[in-house]
Amino acid sequence: MRYFIGNWKMFGVPKSINILNKINYFHSKDKNRQKYKVVITPPYTLIETYAKYFKNKKISIGSQNCYQKDQFSSNTAAVSPFMIKSVGAKYTLIGHSDNRSEGDTNEMLKNKVFFALKNNLKVVFCIGENKIQKKNKKTFNVLKKQLINVLDKKFNQNNIIVAYEPIWSIGTGKIPTKNELKETTIYIKQVLKNIFRKKSPAVLYGGSVDGSNVEMFKEIREIDGFLIGGASKTSKKFIDIIKNYYR
Numbered sequence: 001m002r003y004f005i006g007n008w009k010m011f012g013v014p015k016s017i018n019i020l021n022k023i024n025y026f027h028s029k030d031k032n033r034q035k036y037k038v039v040i041t042p043p044y045t046l047i048e049t050y051a052k053y054f055k056n057k058k059i060s061i062g063s064q065n066c067y068q069k070d071q072f073s074s075n076t077a078a079v080s081p082f083m084i085k086s087v088g089a090k091y092t093l094i095g096h097s098d099n100r101s102e103g104d105t106n107e108m109l110k111n112k113v114f115f116a117l118k119n120n121l122k123v124v125f126c127i128g129e130n131k132i133q134k135k136n137k138k139t140f141n142v143l144k145k146q147l148i149n150v151l152d153k154k155f156n157q158n159n160i161i162v163a164y165e166p167i168w169s170i171g172t173g174k175i176p177t178k179n180e181l182k183e184t185t186i187y188i189k190q191v192l193k194n195i196f197r198k199k200s201p202a203v204l205y206g207g208s209v210d211g212s213n214v215e216m217f218k219e220i221r222e223i224d225g226f227l228i229g230g231a232s233k234t235s236k237k238f239i240d241i242i243k244n245y246y247r
Helices: 014-029 044-053 081-086 097-101 106-118 131-135 139-148 178-196 214-218 235-245
Strands: 002-007 036-041 059-063 091-094 122-127 160-164 202-206 225-228
Touching: 002 202, 002 235, 014 036, 014 044, 014 059, 014 235, 036 091, 044 059, 081 106, 091 106, 106 122, 122 139, 131 139, 139 178, 160 178, 178 202, 214 235, 225 235
Parallel strands: 002 036, 002 225, 036 059, 059 091, 091 122, 122 160, 160 202, 202 225
Antiparallel strands: none
């Protein structure tokens, strides 16, 4: 099973549901539809209406983050995994580089993953190195630390997906070479096997994915799908990625 996960970031109002309608229509007619899952993570403001609308359809709705405590607390503007789940979300991103740069620590991330799993959310855990770390050949070292400091063998690995998003690639149009990406994905899966003591969860790639470069990724069998940023905000670009992947 492949995943095409759209991260809308700070984008979307109620009528943006039209974008999802077009994606859903495409999916319902696509001969390859059994081979992949579509997940969209809109802002918190849209989760409930979108999740209700797509309840019996093929698109799953997730959140872009969650707070590191469960149920209710006195933290202003915080949204817990329990609250996200209660409005119909099925997935949550955790550890996106945007949130790490805003202060998410490994300890906070571990709590987020723990409480998200406890509330039966599927976790898309984001990891990635920056430009300087890549230049200094620290990529593997950085990724390993991000994984082992947060993920725990006690966690339900069936509800965990890992998304490799090199920070230097997000929104820049720069992507790793085919060999780099293949080696990195194999390495991530090896680290995950060591953590969980059995097979690795799915590993996705994210960072400047679009309809024109997705064919290159198709050749890397180790990649289980994509976390898509900018290109998920229009139905045409998102659909083009899926079409060209299965071409």
